[in-house]
Amino acid sequence: MTITITAFETSPDGGKGLARDMRVRWALEEVGRPYGVRLVSFKAMKQPAHMAIHPFGQIPTYEEGGLALFETGAIVFHIAQHNSGLLPDDAYARARAITWMFAALNTVEPPIVEREQAHFTVGNMPWFPQLLDVMNENARTRLSQLSDSLGNNDWLDGTFSAADLLMVLVLRRIEGEGILENFPNLCAYVARGEARPAYKRAYSAQLAVANHN
Amino acid sequence: MTITITAFETSPDGGKGLARDMRVRWALEEVGRPYGVRLVSFKAMKQPAHMAIHPFGQIPTYEEGGLALFETGAIVFHIAQHNSGLLPDDAYARARAITWMFAALNTVEPPIVEREQAHFTVGNMPWFPQLLDVMNENARTRLSQLSDSLGNNDWLDGTFSAADLLMVLVLRRIEGEGILENFPNLCAYVARGEARPAYKRAYSAQLAVANHN
Numbered sequence: 001m002t003i004t005i006t007a008f009e010t011s012p013d014g015g016k017g018l019a020r021d022m023r024v025r026w027a028l029e030e031v032g033r034p035y036g037v038r039l040v041s042f043k044a045m046k047q048p049a050h051m052a053i054h055p056f057g058q059i060p061t062y063e064e065g066g067l068a069l070f071e072t073g074a075i076v077f078h079i080a081q082h083n084s085g086l087l088p089d090d091a092y093a094r095a096r097a098i099t100w101m102f103a104a105l106n107t108v109e110p111p112i113v114e115r116e117q118a119h120f121t122v123g124n125m126p127w128f129p130q131l132l133d134v135m136n137e138n139a140r141t142r143l144s145q146l147s148d149s150l151g152n153n154d155w156l157d158g159t160f161s162a163a164d165l166l167m168v169l170v171l172r173r174i175e176g177e178g179i180l181e182n183f184p185n186l187c188a189y190v191a192r193g194e195a196r197p198a199y200k201r202a203y204s205a206q207l208a209v210a211n212h213n
Numbered sequence: 214m215t216i217t218i219t220a221f222e223t224s225p226d227g228g229k230g231l232a233r234d235m236r237v238r239w240a241l242e243e244v245g246r247p248y249g250v251r252l253v254s255f256k257a258m259k260q261p262a263h264m265a266i267h268p269f270g271q272i273p274t275y276e277e278g279g280l281a282l283f284e285t286g287a288i289v290f291h292i293a294q295h296n297s298g299l300l301p302d303d304a305y306a307r308a309r310a311i312t313w314m315f316a317a318l319n320t321v322e323p324p325i326v327e328r329e330q331a332h333f334t335v336g337n338m339p340w341f342p343q344l345l346d347v348m349n350e351n352a353r354t355r356l357s358q359l360s361d362s363l364g365n366n367d368w369l370d371g372t373f374s375a376a377d378l379l380m381v382l383v384l385r386r387i388e389g390e391g392i393l394e395n396f397p398n399l400c401a402y403v404a405r406g407e408a409r410p411a412y413k414r415a416y417s418a419q420l421a422v423a424n425h426n
Contacts, residue, residue, distance in 0.1 A: 055362035056320050056355070067305045073315035078308050092280045095291050102286035105315065107269050110323040121347050127340040134334050142269065149268035 015210025228423025313376030381406030
């Protein structure tokens with residue numbers, strides 16, 4: 001069945017792979033599944049037609065036959081479950097990989113996105129630098145714990161999995177801010193993700209949308 | 214095999230069901246699985262023995278035979294996958310329920326926890342009321358979208374699932390702040406969750422720990 005995902009018509013990052021459709025594109029490239037993309041404007045994202053498949057008015061969504069999903073964690077999990085290459089077969093290893101999927105999205109991502117969003121919502125307030133200090137510290141604590149856990153391993157738990165895919169893209173959202181850069185093993189981890197052929201194909205595909213606009 | 218989870222030795226909420234072990238307790242009660250609890254102090258949570266099973270030094274964890282998991286989303290999913298009663302059998306309905314599990318933890322929870330944590334980290338700053346206004350608005354937007362999506366339905370997607378379990382407990386974390394209370398259908402939804410016998414058993418069990426201290 002044809003897979004159709006949604007992505008920003010005009011991505012806020014100009015096609016640098018930070019929009020969340022990148023997670024789904026990369027997962028589909030890893031398992032070798034072709035997909036179509038429906039571009040959605042910021043206005044259309046909040047209209048009933050899109051809200052019917054994404055109650056929070058965001059991208060990406062995933063449609064395949066009669067199934068419509070939102071939430072990148074769930075979409076990547078769905079792809080991993082129905083194709084091979086993104087989750088280990090061994091039951092315990094699989095459960096641990098799923099644990100790391102949730103950790104990427106529920107433990108590591110929130111302080112990163114919170115910090116990023118604050119620039120838009122309160123970035124012009126005179127007290128923003130004080131708030132940013134606290135937010136930087138929150139992000140640093142999480143990355144320090146993640147760095148300790150990763151150690152000298154290539155991936156979070158054994159072989160590359162959907163958890164690494166999500167974690168690498170979560171970490172990319174704080175690149176260049178002087179926090180991730182304090183942890184050489186995390187930078188090398190991100191670089192390992194970016195070096196994967198499937199990552200490169202997904203990156204090129206989302207960049208092509210931006211360059212076309 | 215015996216299931217052992219970890220919980221706070223001294224829960225910050227005094228046993229009102231807001232600590233994250235409540236999610237795991239409730240899930241285990243729904244599927245009728247007995248479990249043991251190992252209580253952990255705030256100091257012990259950050260020590261190597263606990264960090265070895267929870268890299269971010271938090272509770273709960275889940276141990277069963279040779280398997281050790283952290284992240285409530287992953288633990289609840291693991292319980293749901295290996296016991297009946299928390300996820301629908303139909304493949305599409307199951308994928309949608311998993312979508313809502315991720316939505317509870319990656320879309321609805323972050324603005325709620327962010328707002329809660331800010332009270333502790335910057336609550337004494339003179340500019341905190343201005344920040345709180347922004348955070349309240351972020352939380353209100355998410356809850357409004359969730360309220361629209363739930364409508365007059367009893368549960369998020371068909372019958373009660375692990376997604377409802379997580380969402381009800383996420384919503385409970387913002388109870389009494391004058392935000393959730395603007396959405397009568399969400400309040401009724403939380404009350405429906407709290408009325409389940411399994412919820413009540415889990416609540417009593419975690420309250421008993423607090424009362425014992």
